[in-house]
Amino acid sequence: MTRPGGVWQNWGRSQRVRPQLVEFPRTVEAVRRAVTAAAKRGMPVKAVGAGHSFTGIAVAPGLLLDLTDLTGVVDVDRDRGRVTLLAGTRLHQVPALLAPYGLAMQNLGDIDRQSISGAISTGTHGTGAQFGGISTQVVGARLVTASGELIAVSEDENAELLPAVALGLGALGILVEVTLQCVPAFLLHAVEKPVPLSELLPSLDGWAAASDHFEYYWFPHTEVGLTKVDTRLPESAVRHPLPKVGKWIDETLLANGVYRVACGAGTGIPAIVPRFSRLAVKLTGDREYTDRSTKVLTQSRTVRFREMEYAVPAENVRPAFDALRALIDARGWKISFPVEVRFAAADDLWLSTAHGRASGYIAVHRYWREDPTEYFEAVEEIMLSYGGRPHWGKMHTLDAATLRERYPRFDDFTALRDRLDPDRMFRNDYLDRVLGE
16 A cells, blocks of 8 residues: 655654655565565655654655555465565464464564564664674575565575674665574563662672672662563463553553653653652662563563663673763753663674674663753763673664774675665665764
8 A cells, every 4th residue: 555655753753754655565576576665766765664763764755665465474484484474474472373383482682563574683682691682593585685675584585694684784685584494482580679879780790690680770869770680481480470450550550651741740850850860769660570572571662762772891880871871960951761671692684783792781861842052962981981782772862984994794794785776775874973974
């Protein structure tokens, strides 16, 4: 289906565009036809999933391909535990699609609203020092190139392209299918508790190394980290899910409802923010439960925000975090959103933020009605000084010249882009900035 473009906005309301045309392809062949037709008209093309990136990576000034209808399972290889999904499939749809086969994704981020193609194209990740980002689960893909050709990439076909296509920023073509290496379905035993920073930070490496999945949140203006430790268990283990009423109070009433009101109030009266942060630490982050992996790894977040996240070498998480705390104190800012700290294993994907190094991720947020510029740019300066690489889907200011210095395979990626998209059919302003024109 094709229609004239209306205004498209991302979830965080940090990007908006009025595309010339919008199409909702239902099949791979429909994507090929759309790309071929756009090429004849000299119109750039971008695919959009859920719009959960905060950068302009999915902004489509020409033809916007909305992949909402390109969803579902294409194929299942039961022997190898591999599942091929259409590219528009949302992460929150995946558990039900995998359940009949007794499979699950190995790891997930804390939000599951994204499409699978959008998640891997931006380097979305979860936490766990032994696990890579979602893109590391990709063992195959099919994409439509600028010429309208459909190419397959896997260990057996065009294998040399897989480390680029698995995290391609939408710059190499339109992903139409993604094949994931899954694992047997499993449970997670979650322990969430507040820990004084004076106890947590000196042993931070130990927390990450000793846990399957470890993360913590820190509300500025407090001296406590809200830790979460998840331990993997077989699916046959006994589930002890959160009581429905208690979960509703914690995640819907407090974490979303009350928090939304507090953020709105803090925008007008910043002085209330520290008191609210201390109250939030007392009311949340202290519980224990066991449930299916997807129910533990992901959360519902309805309070709209904007985010910047940097990956630093794992050994630099502590000093970078300390510098961030000192910055907020020195500037006297009243920051209502917590800082999130997570970990990931090194990988070999060309544009992965964890390329070649075990990494820690430090994410900062601001309520969407607040201007994040001053805060984000000051934090960015700190992260860069500790070897940081910005998350491709979250706000940052870096350009191709700076990023080239931080990615050993950067020139290999841009050379492949030149080969697959010589006329820049899939370009937009963001890609021009981070990859060069």
